[in-house]
Amino acid sequence: MDLTIHQNCPSCGAPIELHEADRLIRCPYCEVKNFMVSRGVLRFVLPDRAPENIERSEMFYAPYLRFKGNIYYCKGKHQKYKVVDTTQQGMNARALPPSLGLRPQAMPVSLVTEEIQGTFLRQTVKAKTLLERAALLTVIDSEKIKAPFYHRAYIGESLSCIYLPLYIKDEILYDAVTNKPLASGGSAENMRKSGSGYHPTWTPHFLATLCPQCGDALTGEHDSLILSCHNCHSSWAEQQGKFHSIDWSCVVSAETSMYYLPFWKIRVRSTAFGLETFADFLRITNQPLVIQEKHTEMDLVFWVPSFKLRPSTFLRMGKNITLRQAKIPDGEPKMVQRMHPVTLQRKEAIQSLKSILAGAALNKKKLLPLLPDLSFQPMSTELIYLPFSDKGHDFVQEQTGISLAKSVLHFGRKL
Known part of the structure; x- marks a missing residue:
């Protein structure tokens, strides 16, 4: 359950009510937005x-x-x-x-x-x-x-x-x-x-929510950890009391009604157990797939949800998107309207890599004992927004067909 917090607006001093996960604070009296650090x-x-x-x-x-x-x-x-x-x-x-x-x-x-x-x-x-x-x-x-x-x-x-x-x-x-x-x-x-x-x-x-690059207003939701500028198409994360730009892209769909969910695309290096490419990932998790040449040419990349979910759903989404990443086209730095907020930090996504690897393993008895000696070194991180179509009770990812219940997505924002 969330904490309910009483706080004064840093701009006008008016009393406002927050929740534990709130970072982008909008005062209902002066309407000024501030980012809490x-x-x-x-x-x-x-x-x-x-x-x-x-x-x-x-x-x-x-x-x-x-x-x-x-x-x-x-x-x-x-x-x-x-x-x-x-x-x-x-x-x-x-x-x-x-x-x-x-x-x-x-x-x-x-x-x-x-x-x-x-x-x-x-x-x-x-x-x-x-x-x-x-x-x-x-x-x-x-x-x-x-x-x-x-x-x-x-x-x-x-x-x-x-x-x-x-x-x-x-x-x-x-x-x-x-x-x-x-x-x-x-x-x-x-x-x-x-x-x-x-x-x-x-x-x-509190930080003023102005884009450090163009001076336009940054946008986001109350629990957003990443703020966006729709004027210069940039994304910003707070680090050590300042906004810093991050690498990001969006796989833009031709359908205008799409809802875009964010994922951390993390390219890693690991010399343990010969785990260096996507083909190695398929082998060590014992996937029922024929290893193709294109798999050996792909880097070892994990796709981790950038938003909080129930543990079982979090592992399933991370595993499925990672396994089907070959179907996802390259993105472009273009802002769209319906973007889900980023509520999971990059460092926590990195901490989840072993758990996602374990979740993908079909023979856990063989793989889990390897985890203590396994380590991943992040080489690059990019925030990717993927398009999901609205199917009533579910969102379905356009390229991979992976589905996510709307109720689970909503509940994740209360975790």
């Missing part, structure tokens, strides 16, 4: 209902780390996946609840800003530890499979920090959201003394 994990605070006689400067906030994403793993002769949404303590404190439960999803949160008075307790649990704990869920889920792990990948994940407001009254520690006592205040007072104030790097900053 975080300098680390996003930090939120739950709304408190502390009594009026509690000084705001005496409040303090305990960190909780939230992981949301998909975990793919290979064990024995099986490839599995799990959707995880968990919130756990960002510090070790017995007096505090081990988790925030459903509260982050049930009530709106606010971005941490310098206007919030009080003390923020120091986060002592590293994000890596939370990922390891989330990975344990896959171990528990696969206890019946008595075999070693060969690979694990986190795809489409988001990591954030949510602060639980607290206060001390009559030497009793209270949860400021529910106003229920948690523990005696002695140890809590020591916790508060070890905290610190707000740090300026916690607040995200």
Whole structure:
């Protein structure tokens, strides 16, 4: 489930409501668009209902780390996946609840800003530890499979920090959201003394959505990671606080009603197991195809969806488009109207390559043990938009005939 976030417009200061995946923010009052950039994990605070006689400067906030994403793993002769949404303590404190439960999803949160008075307790649990704990869920889920792990990948994940407001009254520690006592205040007072104030790097900053090349307005949807300029036909991704152009193209259809879905076309190099060309990909995955000369002349290229999907659909789309890539013609740098937003970053697409290879393998018992010694080096990356025709409940790719249910595409934007 998404977080609902209360935020002020960076241009006019009006209150606006966001969702966790939002990056392109359009203010309904001044109608100015800004692109939000975080300098680390996003930090939120739950709304408190502390009594009026509690000084705001005496409040303090305990960190909780939230992981949301998909975990793919290979064990024995099986490839599995799990959707995880968990919130756990960002510090070790017995007096505090081990988790925030459903509260982050049930009530709106606010971005941490310098206007919030009080003390923020120091986060002592590293994000890596939370990922390891989330990975344990896959171990528990696969206890019946008595075999070693060969690979694990986190795809489409988001990591954030949510602060639980607290206060001390009559030497009793209270949860400021529910106003229920948690523990005696002695140890809590020591916790508060070890905290610190707000740090300026916690607040995200915003970029003006003007094309760096021609100055025209960049376009995209609220959850777009890539913005487009329809004036000079360029695409832009944020890197280190600035917009940088990316290589992209579109396989333009003669049909004007097409809907275009984005894919990362990643050309890779791997010297392991003789995996160098597309023909090698067909052999190692044991595809029931006759290897032709054209396959040996094709580079080793993976086609990865640039948008979030349920794990099973994500693997199926990546596998099928990769296997049928010979049918896809070259694209051209031409903007079209109906373009699905890019919601999966390039680096996450690269992390998915082993999972897609494993998903394509017909003999997983033979291929999966090879994964620990296999590595891919990206040589080039291009964003490609492919045309899909609207068939009512499904979208069907024009050149390959691969279909995707509209409901699955819609649900993917909530992951």
